[in-house]
Amino acid sequence: MPQIERPKTIVTRKLPAQVEARMAELFDAEFNADDTPMSEDALKNAVARADVLVPTLTDDISKDVLASAGPQLRLIANFGVGVDHIDLAAARARDIPVTNTPGVLTEDTADMVMGLIISVPRRLAEGEKFVRAGKWRGWAPTGMLGHRVNGKKLGIVGMGRIGQAIARRASGFGIAIDYHNRHRLPEAVEQTLGATWRENLDDMLADIDILSINCPYTAETHHLLNEKRLGLLGRDVYVINAARGEIINEEALTDALEKGAIAGAGLDVYENEPDIGERLLALENVVLLPHLGSATFEGREAMGDKVIANIRIWADGHRPPDQVLEGWA
Structure with a gap:
C-alpha cells in the first residue's frame, strides 16, 4: 500500500x-x-x-x-x-x-436508551408537554399514571457492545434481562450481566415487558419486528429502538400503538428518516427523538x-x- x-x-x-x-x-x-x-x-x-x-x-x-x-x-x-x-x-x-x-458511541447510546426505558413507561415526556401546555392543575391520585420499571423484564435484541451496556444500566434499576443474539455470550459474561439467553426470538417477545432493539441493520434484520412479531407482545409492553428504523415495520408499529395492542414506544430512529408519519407524530404514548444516540x-x-x-x-x-x-x- x-x-x-x-x-x-x-x-x-x-x-x-x-x-x-x-x-x-x-x-x-x-x-x-x-x-x-x-x-x-x-x-x-x-x-x-x-x-x-x-x-x-x-x-x-x-x-x-x-x-x-x-x-x-x-x-x-x-x-x-x-x-x-x-x-x-x-x-x-x-x-x-x-x-x-x-x-x-457505546456509553452515550446506552445512556439514551436507558432514558427512554424510564421515560416511556413513566410518561415523562408526555408530562413535560402537559405542563408546558398549561393543562396541569396540580397533583391528583390518578394523574398521569404510568408503569414502574423496577421488577420488569427487558428483552434486548442484539447483545453487542451497546446491548451489554444497556443491560448493565438496567440491572441497576432492578430490571431482569433476557436477550436474543445470533451467538450466545460466554457464561461468565451472562453471569456478570445477569442476562438470560433466549435462542428463539418469538418466545422471548411473548415473555417481556420492555423490548430494546440494538442489533445491526442488515438484509436479515429488515423488518425483524414485523406485524406478526408485534402481535406476540403483550398490551403492557413498551418498544424502544435506537438502532435503525428499518428493523421495525413502522406502519405495523403505528397500527399496534393506535389500537392499544402495545403500551408505547420510544424511538430515536425511523424507517424513512428524517420523515416521520403523521399518524406516529399524533400519538401521545410515543417518545420521538431526533436520532440523538451519539449526540x-x-x-x-x-x-x-x-x-x-x-x-x-x-x-x-x-x-x-x-x-x-x-x-x-
Whole structure:
C-alpha cells in the first residue's frame, strides 16, 4: 500500500470544529461548510476527486456512486458505526477499504436508551408537554399514571457492545434481562450481566415487558419486528429502538400503538428518516427523538479521532485499525 503524505480528504457533512481543525492540519481536507446533505451528483463528484471520502449515515454510497470513483479513491472512512448506507460489496469489488468508528458511541447510546426505558413507561415526556401546555392543575391520585420499571423484564435484541451496556444500566434499576443474539455470550459474561439467553426470538417477545432493539441493520434484520412479531407482545409492553428504523415495520408499529395492542414506544430512529408519519407524530404514548444516540460533545469528538486515526494509519501504508471488511491486502 503506497504512502500518501496529505491525502485529498472530502468530508460530506459538517463535523465538530476541533475535528475539522485537526483534519485541516493533517490532510488536504475539503469540508461541507453549510452542512447540506450531498446529492447523488455531489457524492459522485466527491469520489471522482478524493483519495479519502468521509461520509455519514445520511449519505447513500451506492454502487452507482462508487462507479464514479476515480482510481485515486483508496479509502472510505465512515464517520459513524453503522455502514448500511455504504454498498460494501461494490467497495470490495473496487478494492476500497471501509472503516467505521466502533466503541466510542457505546456509553452515550446506552445512556439514551436507558432514558427512554424510564421515560416511556413513566410518561415523562408526555408530562413535560402537559405542563408546558398549561393543562396541569396540580397533583391528583390518578394523574398521569404510568408503569414502574423496577421488577420488569427487558428483552434486548442484539447483545453487542451497546446491548451489554444497556443491560448493565438496567440491572441497576432492578430490571431482569433476557436477550436474543445470533451467538450466545460466554457464561461468565451472562453471569456478570445477569442476562438470560433466549435462542428463539418469538418466545422471548411473548415473555417481556420492555423490548430494546440494538442489533445491526442488515438484509436479515429488515423488518425483524414485523406485524406478526408485534402481535406476540403483550398490551403492557413498551418498544424502544435506537438502532435503525428499518428493523421495525413502522406502519405495523403505528397500527399496534393506535389500537392499544402495545403500551408505547420510544424511538430515536425511523424507517424513512428524517420523515416521520403523521399518524406516529399524533400519538401521545410515543417518545420521538431526533436520532440523538451519539449526540454528545465527547462522543462526536471521539468519532472524529477514530476517523483521523484510520486515515493516518492508512496513509502511512498500513491496514487501518477499524476496517469493516475482511480480506484486504
